[in-house]
Amino acid sequence: MQQETQPIYVVGDVHGQLKRLEKLLEEVHLIDHKHHWCGGQSTLWFMGDFVDRGPDGIAVVDLVMRLQKEATAAGGMVASVLGNHEMLLLAAYRFGRRSTGLGSNFISRWKMNGGNRKDLASLTQTHLEWLAQLPPMAFVEDHLLLHADATFYIKYGRTIDEVNATFSKLLHRSDALAWEELLEEFARRGAFYHALEGEDIARRFLNIFGGRRIIHGHTPISAVLGEQPKKVTAPWVYANGLCVNVDGGIFLGGPGFVHRLSPVA
Numbered sequence: 692m693q694q695e696t697q698p699i700y701v702v703g704d705v706h707g708q709l710k711r712l713e714k715l716l717e718e719v720h721l722i723d724h725k726h727h728w729c730g731g732q733s734t735l736w737f738m739g740d741f742v743d744r745g746p747d748g749i750a751v752v753d754l755v756m757r758l759q760k761e762a763t764a765a766g767g768m769v770a771s772v773l774g775n776h777e778m779l780l781l782a783a784y785r786f787g788r789r790s791t792g793l794g795s796n797f798i799s800r801w802k803m804n805g806g807n808r809k810d811l812a813s814l815t816q817t818h819l820e821w822l823a824q825l826p827p828m829a830f831v832e833d834h835l836l837l838h839a840d841a842t843f844y845i846k847y848g849r850t851i852d853e854v855n856a857t858f859s860k861l862l863h864r865s866d867a868l869a870w871e872e873l874l875e876e877f878a879r880r881g882a883f884y885h886a887l888e889g890e891d892i893a894r895r896f897l898n899i900f901g902g903r904r905i906i907h908g909h910t911p912i913s914a915v916l917g918e919q920p921k922k923v924t925a926p927w928v929y930a931n932g933l934c935v936n937v938d939g940g941i942f943l944g945g946p947g948f949v950h951r952l953s954p955v956a
């Protein structure tokens with residue numbers, strides 16, 4: 692009842708930048724100076740890609756897991772969708788140097804994508820379980836949240852629940868080929884940018900899964916717009932308002948931002 696008027700925030704790809712994340716959350720008063728949740732009944736959604744490319748991936752996961760408990764205790768909520776880098780790390784852990792059948796192996800693939808040895812070494816059973824239960828898709832107040840600006844999700848189900856269940860099954864099984872295929876698809880991007888068809892693809896995607904808007908990360912805004920990462924301080928709305936990119940490109944040196952999804956200021 693009261694819940695509906697509570698603010699909802701979204702944070703894009705953190706990629707191991709713990710200090711940056713702490714600063715951003717402090718600035719919007721979701722955490723205090725000792726980094727404890729002070730957001731009350733607010734909701735905070737992450738867009739995945741906590742790990743790789745940066746120094747403290749698992750420390751970021753630890754912070755988010757702790758904030759999730761603290762927020763829940765306060766009547767709030769912290770949640771995240773699954774990013775491809777969570778899957779890359781899980782695959783490196785689960786399959787190691789097993790061949791991917793494409794002349795490579797899971798460790799090499801993860802390293803090529805910015806894998807940080809420290810992250811792999813500090814993984815505990817609790818991390819593994821937590822990461823593997825992240826849903827690839829979420830519906831949040833008329834917004835469809837997903838990590839990647841890609842349409843492959845459709846292959847895994849025709850509803851959010853179906854897609855999430857299919858991913859969950861796959862993430863709890865050791866079918867290397869299925870993981871490999873999903874990792875390939877999860878690396879795709881840009882499905883909704885296309886000047887002529889982007890808007891149409893976004894609309895059809897929303898028609899299938901529901902929602903008024905797609906919120907995603909995965910592709911740094913600076914890379915799409917050809918801007919300096921440092922200058923990106925707000926989400927990029929495109930495809931005639933159907934899509935919102937919230938990847939501030941923190942790993943490229945961007946300051947990042949916390950996007951208030953609702954109520955709209």
Ligand SMILES: [Mn+2]
Pocket residue numbers: 740774775776838908909910
């Ligand atoms: Mn990504």
